[in-house]
Amino acid sequence: MAASASSAINLSIKPSHTSLSWQTHLSSTSALAVSPLSGHRQYPRFVIYAVGDKPTVLVAEKLGEAGVNLLKEFADVDCSYNLTPEELCNKISLCDALIVRSGTKVSREVFESSGGRLKVVGRAGVGIDNVDLAAATEHGCLVVNAPTANTVAAAEHGIALLTAMARNVAQADASVKAGKWLRNKYVGVSLVGKTLAVMGFGKVGSEVARRAKGLGMHVIAHDPYAPADRARAIGVELVSFDKAISSADFISLHMPLTPATNKVLNDETFSKMKKGVRIVNVARGGVIDEDALVRALDAGIVAQAALDVFTVEPPKDSKLVQHENVTATPHLGASTMEAQEGVAIEIAEAVVGALNGELAATAVNAPMVPAEVLSELKPFVALAEKLGRLAVQLVAGGSGVKSVKVTYGSARGPDDLDTRLLRAMITKGLIEPISSSFVNLVNADFTAKQRGLRIAEQRSLLNGSPESPLEFIQVQISSVESKFASALSDSGEIRVEGRVKDGIPHLTKVGSFEVDVSLEGSIILCRQVDQPGMIGKVGSILSEGNVNVSFMSVGRVAPRKHAVMAIGVDDQPSKEILKRIGDIPAVEEFVYLKI
Numbered sequence: 001m002a003a004s005a006s007s008a009i010n011l012s013i014k015p016s017h018t019s020l021s022w023q024t025h026l027s028s029t030s031a032l033a034v035s036p037l038s039g040h041r042q043y044p045r046f047v048i049y050a051v052g053d054k055p056t057v058l059v060a061e062k063l064g065e066a067g068v069n070l071l072k073e074f075a076d077v078d079c080s081y082n083l084t085p086e087e088l089c090n091k092i093s094l095c096d097a098l099i100v101r102s103g104t105k106v107s108r109e110v111f112e113s114s115g116g117r118l119k120v121v122g123r124a125g126v127g128i129d130n131v132d133l134a135a136a137t138e139h140g141c142l143v144v145n146a147p148t149a150n151t152v153a154a155a156e157h158g159i160a161l162l163t164a165m166a167r168n169v170a171q172a173d174a175s176v177k178a179g180k181w182l183r184n185k186y187v188g189v190s191l192v193g194k195t196l197a198v199m200g201f202g203k204v205g206s207e208v209a210r211r212a213k214g215l216g217m218h219v220i221a222h223d224p225y226a227p228a229d230r231a232r233a234i235g236v237e238l239v240s241f242d243k244a245i246s247s248a249d250f251i252s253l254h255m256p257l258t259p260a261t262n263k264v265l266n267d268e269t270f271s272k273m274k275k276g277v278r279i280v281n282v283a284r285g286g287v288i289d290e291d292a293l294v295r296a297l298d299a300g301i302v303a304q305a306a307l308d309v310f311t312v313e314p315p316k317d318s319k320l321v322q323h324e325n326v327t328a329t330p331h332l333g334a335s336t337m338e339a340q341e342g343v344a345i346e347i348a349e350a351v352v353g354a355l356n357g358e359l360a361a362t363a364v365n366a367p368m369v370p371a372e373v374l375s376e377l378k379p380f381v382a383l384a385e386k387l388g389r390l391a392v393q394l395v396a397g398g399s400g401v402k403s404v405k406v407t408y409g410s411a412r413g414p415d416d417l418d419t420r421l422l423r424a425m426i427t428k429g430l431i432e433p434i435s436s437s438f439v440n441l442v443n444a445d446f447t448a449k450q451r452g453l454r455i456a457e458q459r460s461l462l463n464g465s466p467e468s469p470l471e472f473i474q475v476q477i478s479s480v481e482s483k484f485a486s487a488l489s490d491s492g493e494i495r496v497e498g499r500v501k502d503g504i505p506h507l508t509k510v511g512s513f514e515v516d517v518s519l520e521g522s523i524i525l526c527r528q529v530d531q532p533g534m535i536g537k538v539g540s541i542l543s544e545g546n547v548n549v550s551f552m553s554v555g556r557v558a559p560r561k562h563a564v565m566a567i568g569v570d571d572q573p574s575k576e577i578l579k580r581i582g583d584i585p586a587v588e589e590f591v592y593l594k595i
């Protein structure tokens with residue numbers, strides 16, 4: 001088979017646009033759409049509703065009314081609180097989205113029980129430690145949270161606990177109510193001039209720091225990931241963990257619960273603290289080893305603790321809660337009227353957006369792709385999926401696809417092209433036609449890994465203008481046989497390449513043959529001996545079968561040698577019509593591919 005560079009001859013171009021309206025209720029091939037109505041980012045759609053159908057949203061914990069009303073405009077809303085884990089698992093297969101606060105464990109069993117229907121979990125708050133993120137990702141379920149609306153409430157609660165603890169407000173109140181008047185027992189400590197160590201200088205931590213400075217405290221902070229300029233702007237010094245805990249009179253915890261922060265306050269770290277230190281925790285109970293805290297309180301290392309959060313909530317028979325130097329609240333940090341309304345609206349908008357196919361700005365388990373990047377990548381996203389779909393259909397049955405090489409031809413430097421979305425769509429195109437898997441931006445990398453599919457990406461740096469993010473995308477599948485031998489490159493890989501022309505994805509190379517056919521509808525690839533009359537013969541067979549040709553392009557090695565004809569067709573040709581094409585004596589091989 002000849003395999004050198006070839007030229008393409010365009011015979012007719014009839015582009016037909018497939019509209020990517022944000023209200024389109026879905027196709028099995030996904031499309032990236034930027035909402036013309038709202039300008040919202042949308043990502044490869046993954047929810048399929050029949051027009052008129054409404055999705056079902058299960059709200060499993062009390063959510064502010066404004067949020068529930070917002071959800072009701074778009075979905076059937078089932079507010080069922082206090083479900084047991086079994087009840088949640090039973091209900092979930094009827095739900096497209098689930099909204100929870102911190103009181104519901106969204107475990108792997110929940111995702112497994114959903115039977116693939118659950119597409120979004122909305123956490124009406126910040127912490128997502130009650131959601132099994134790995135299981136969500138594996139099941140292609142997007143997790144979104146509401147990270148900003150309760151920040152001030154949590155910071156205010158932290159300050160409330162700090163001041164109440166320093167002045168024994170809770171204990172003194174209980175004693176007065178018990179008929180006592182213990183003015184000498186409840187002498188407190190002053191805050192002014194004392195050192196407060198804020199552990200975790202994020203949204204809540206920095207608001208606590210700002211307020212504590214207003215109380216005249218000297219504030220230091222420990223956060224390995226916080227930008228120094230943010231700390232400087234508030235007048236806070238960022239210090240090491242050891243320096244923070246050893247120099248503080250008060251310690252306020254504001255980091256997430258992660259493997260690194262789990263029980264970060266323990267016997268060893270308590271022993272490094274100043275004797276008489278006071279601790280506030282409005283973050284997560286698990287960052288403190290609670291048994292160690294009881295020991296530190298008994299030993300007087302920790303004079304007092306004020307805790308809003310516990311390892312197990314509600315805490316059962318807890319020595320810690322009963323300790324006379326402990327002030328406890330039942331996870332009230334986010335519980336202000338204002339914060340709950342704000343969180344409810346924030347999460348309802350995120351969930352509705354996600355159900356509509358938008359890429360939520362607060363997605364926790366999907367790559368954040370900025371709006372500008374999404375909008376310029378939009379046509380390439382469609383191209384990426386279609387090339388994946390096309391390439392995998394060229395693989396001869398029985399040969400497993402294991403290794404795929406993707407080349408992005410671009411004049412942009414490597415840091416100026418975010419290819420995660422493109423890789424996800426190529427993966428979707430490669431996997432969906434040959435499996436029952438459902439692939440989206442959330443689970444693409446996971447699904448590829450699970451199937452042993454290795455996708456290597458490389459860049460071909462071009463000289464052109466960096467204005468366009470990409471010139472071409474090339475997909476190569478190695479170590480497989482092809483049902484269309486002409487799709488093999490010199491080095492034996494199935495190779496297809498495409499470009500975007502006038503916003504429409506085009507197939508521009510098959511194997512070593514250059515073609516030019518719009519990637520819409522279906523394609524017939526046909527290799528023949530290059531001779532007069534071939535186009536007419538194939539065209540008239542298709543027209544006799546009432547098959548409308550949308551594009552036709554011929555790439556050839558040299559005159560009168562081999563040529564590859566790419567024919568875009570709107571309708572599926574019958575077996576009889578395909579057979580007649582194959583029976584034309586000059587036709588050496590052909591393949592019909594659905595895009």
Ligand SMILES: NC(=O)c1ccc[n+]([C@@H]2O[C@H](COP(=O)([O-])OP(=O)(O)OC[C@H]3O[C@@H](n4cnc5c(N)ncnc54)[C@H](O)[C@@H]3O)[C@@H](O)[C@H]2O)c1
Pocket residue numbers: 126127128147150151154199200201202203204205222223224225226254255256257258260261282283284308309331332333334335
């Ligand atoms: N009690 C409540 O009702 C309530 C309300 C809101 C938030 N929270 C909790 O408060 C915590 C903070 O929330 P946020 O909104 O400020 O989150 P955030 O993500 O804005 O801030 C967390 C900060 O912790 C830092 N961090 C991560 N690992 C760290 C480590 N090992 N040591 C020190 N710092 C580390 C991060 O860099 C980040 O700056 C979360 O655990 C959240 O769940 C509780």
Ligand SMILES: O=C(O)[C@H](O)COP(=O)(O)O
Pocket residue numbers: 101102103124125126127128150331332333334335
């Ligand atoms: O992480 C959070 O946002 C807080 O812990 C609030 O949790 P809640 O929604 O259960 O009050």
